[in-house]
Amino acid sequence: MKKLSIIGMPMDLGQMRRGVDMGPSAIRYAGINERLKPLFEEIHDMGDIPIGRPEVVIDKESNLRNLDLVAEKSTLLAEKVDEVIQSGSFPLVLGGDHSIAIGTLAGVSKHYKNLGVIWYDAHGDLNTAETSPSGNIHGMPLAASLGIGHPSLTNIAGYAPKAKPENVVIIGARSLDDGEKILIKEKGIKVYSMHEIDRLGMAKVMEETIAYLKEKTDGVHLSLDLDGLDPNDAPGVGTPVMGGISYRESHLAMEMLEESKMITSAEFVEVNPILDEKNKTARAAVELMGSLFGEKLI
Structure with a gap:
């Protein structure tokens, strides 16, 4: 892809910790444009979606936080x-909390018959109003994108589902709620938890993920x-979980995805500079984007 379009989504409505709305600014401040400029013929920073x-507001019926606004x-x-996507550009969305994925996937999926989804996350984000301990929508975007959950979330852009369970791979899981575990088993969603990453190594996990998605998406x-x-x-980040994927393993994962040439859209979410140390997390995001888009050491 020769053209890249950057969309900021400074939304913090899917959870309770303020500051994640500054994520897109922090990522820009960490030098995203400068880092990615050599890798594309054109980069368009389209600014931020206005959130205000x-x-x-807690929805009375569902107990979901900010349902209508999200x-x-x-x-x-x-x-x-x-x-x-219609303009022939690669969409890169900067978050914002992870509830933004509901909108990203609604915009992406209509362009594909069988969209694959790699969910690189400590959490499954497979909750619904019935299973969520908190009512926070940032714990629900993958479920909503699979057509499971409140109709206001599952039917964004007028269609559902956006992805099929057999086309989803979760990588890095280490904090799953009981309802999510049941859903993963019911739907047969492929999950590489930290146990698998430790046991197999990141290279093997990514090889298997790429092979699993390549033929059917x-x-x-x-x-x-x-x-x-x-x-x-x-x-x-708003919900840190100890024992996660290392910086080096993440670079390897991004490099292998770049080599596979299979990624057609991406989002980087949950950067919260208020909780950060000298913009370290935003810098890590930008460095991983470099690897994803083909930056080479030599």
Whole structure:
């Protein structure tokens, strides 16, 4: 892909910790444009989707936090992503909390018959209103994209589902709620937890992931939550979980995805500079993007 379009989605409506709305700014400040410029013929930074400063609203029926607002803003993002793909450009979305994936995938999936999804994350994000301990929508975007959950979230852009369970691979899982574990087994979703990453090694995990998705998908979306990395390497996230993927393993994963030429859209989410150390997490995000888009040491 010769053209890259960057879309900022400074949304913090899917959870309770303020600051993640500054994620796109932190990633830009960490030098995303300068880093990626040599790798593309054209880069368009399209600015941020307007979110404003809305008050928290709990939906009375579902107990979901900011349900209508998340749906409204996700629709705006879906339209922007759709527009970018139609223009022949690669969409790169900067978050924001992980609820933004609902909008990204709604904009991406309509362009593919069998979209693959790599969910690089400590969490499964497979909760629904019934299983969520918190009512926070950032724990639900993968379920919503599979057509499971509240209709306001599953039907963004007017269709559902955005992806099939057999076309999803979760990498880095180490914190799953009981309802998520049941759903993973029911739907047969492929998960590489930290146990598999430790046991097999990241190279083998990525080889298997690429082989699993390559034959049956016509595009693959990478949804990378910075809390997939170990908190030592990415401290600026809202829900850190110890014992995560290392910085080096993550670079290898991105390099192998670049070699596979299968990634057709991507988002990097949950960068929260308020919780960070000297913008370390945003810098890690930008460095991983470098590897994903073909930066080479030699």
